[in-house]
Amino acid sequence: MPHMTLDRTDLPSLAEALAGQGRRLVLPVREGQELFYREGADPAQLDLSSIPKNSIKEFLFPKCEKILEYEYSGNDVIIEDVAPDAKPTVIFCARPCDAASLPVVEPLWNWDYKDKFFNERREQTLVVTYACRTAPDEACFCVSVGLSPSSDQGSDVMLYGVDESTVAVRLVSPKGQEQEEVFAKFKKGEASDEALEGFAKEGDESLAHRKPLDKVKGWLEEHFEDPLWEDKAFRCIGCGTCTFLCPTCHCFDIQDESVFDAGCRLKNWDGCQFSLFTLHTSGHNPRDTQPKRYRQRIYHKYAIYPEKFGKTLCTGCGRCVAYCPVNLSLYDVVATAQERAEKGE
Amino acid sequence: MSDRTDKIREVARKWLADGTVEAVVGWEQGTYREKCSPVLVRKPEDADRLLFNDRCTNNLMTYLKRDPVRGMEKVGVVAKGCDIKSLIGLLQESQVEREKVMVLAVTCEGVKKDDGTVPIKCQACDVNTPTFYDEIVGEKVASNPDPEARFKDLEKLDAMTPAERNSFWREELDKCIRCYACRQACPLCICSRCIAEKNQPQWVETSPHPRGNFSWNLVRAYHLAGRCVECEACETACPVNIPLMLLNRAMARTVKGAFDYEAGKDPEVQPPLRTFNLDDDNSFIL
């Protein structure tokens, strides 16, 4: 089946057309040396030269969110629910690894409790993904976790920059197909399935040097105590940059903030790399050193989460590799685990 | 450069072999682009992991306050002149015992940031050849600090009205996600439990909303006033690119102007907020 193509120069107008239906618009723009997904940015500033530093997580799971309000009244506390602040949204030119994070975390937000805050945002979000022709950064390793530079997991629409001036469109989900008319307005030509297959192949080849990580889970299950943790994670300074930039990390903290006799309950981002994360009231801390906290992050992503939900809690976006201030590379750690598993160590 | 790498390995090997130190903290080749990465070397045969080049940007003094280095009887640290300034700060505040640290200083022509540009600290560097150490490697490098470099970026802030400055910072601080990477990277953020993590009473709200972000960033800068040695580790670590060094340098400029003090110079001198002069500026107090 042929796919419609459009001019690359029409992408900003396309973004506006999608946003024009009352959606807030999120797209990647340049700020200094790096790209960031930003809400309300000028579509003319759309920048696809690399992978943004932040993930799209913050548009579905904001860093700070009010979940209820309360007020003391005599001896009573009056509690009021707060509705999710969810708006129709289009995330325009998300990267495949970001889009793929959504189906990864969905089971978590719908496990024993259905999180309406995430779910309502998810429902109202249209994800238009810009496939990577080749890996946009040296840190990328999506192929290692079963994805690819042109993966359509979690995407409603896929855009493929098949050449310098042409972008092919593939409507993936029903939600994406509903938008056919909007895309059709910009239609300039057609691209064949083979063209898109060739595109995907090129992407996969650009990451041929990355290992599959299929043996990591098994290795981890046997090596909770191992010198590897101390050797690799000695350098970890516990800054949490990896967890906050990660599209799949989803831990949060609950804070009550009140003034005099009224206040609200807030849900804030938190991270397993902080010593306070596991500190008990008694003063005991089960993860009292940084290597233990680092090990937890790897276990959660590559053993615990897959065990529970059948999915690796990592899309190989490489942000934790690229932005770690001490260059403690997650890929290096899990690839070492894979290597040792292959050698039977 | 490779010459310095060889000498660092040689000294580290010797220190580890003869028991001078339990371990050496240094840099090794990283795994991403040209980055280098901190490493803890415990055995003489592992000394060959150490190296020095212009991507050895991390300030290794931050490990002195952490396990397992904190608990060691004696540890070696490879350090550039700028890193040694942090050690001097730690010594001034009795956070580190001089006898427990062996400083393996390395001369340096300046490092490069990840994007290949030269950091301001290197443009303004006056310690290319360190003067405070136990052992030094590398040819002497003359310092030629650009006198304008340190406070040049502050000019754009100075030129703004207070209201403009306020909205500039509101926008920048709004990005803060309260990961505290700035604090974690800082060699001089030494509190075992940060004020931002105390909740009885909770002086600093932990939520990443404008109010909490303002008070956190203000407190961080204030607690480093007169102490910050401008190593830029905080700004480098910040995942949301807040220009933290503008605040730190504004503080450094104030401390220099008001108390004629620069951090990280002399371990024997009292830090400016630990002492006073009878004739300190009184003009702004009614």
Next chain:
Amino acid sequence: MSESPQSETQKDGAGLPEAATSWEPRIVAFICNWCTYTGADLAGTSRMKYPPYVRVIKIPCTGRFDPLFMIKAFERGADGVLVSGCHPGDCHYTAGNYNARRKYTVFKALLETLGMDMDRVWFSWISASEGGKWVDTIRKFTEVIQEKGPFREYREMIDVG
């Protein structure tokens, strides 16, 4: 509760029902136990009159003053903050105010860098015998705050949203 109760109370005057309709300046004064507090006491026993908008918080010494006190006051809706203690040389603890003066210098510069409205941050030395100076200072500070109106820039931050 269609509106956030938190933002309501904070915006309109922290539990003061009359403040919901008419704004009144809210000044917080952190003053030392030995000089300024006694000076303010003297103003009271001497029956001197001054605007009633100042809330006094007694601290043992200006050396105890932490900039976070001021930030907390602004977070809770203060329109101006005064810090006052013994004149140089008069500190009950010999040097608390000298140390405080250095802290003020640094903290003031930090607030200026952040673009805070510095007309809302005052420092003074008022001795136990200066009841008149206390009255004068509060009167002038109140006038300034009344002219400027509510501290909107900070209050915008107060509403979490």
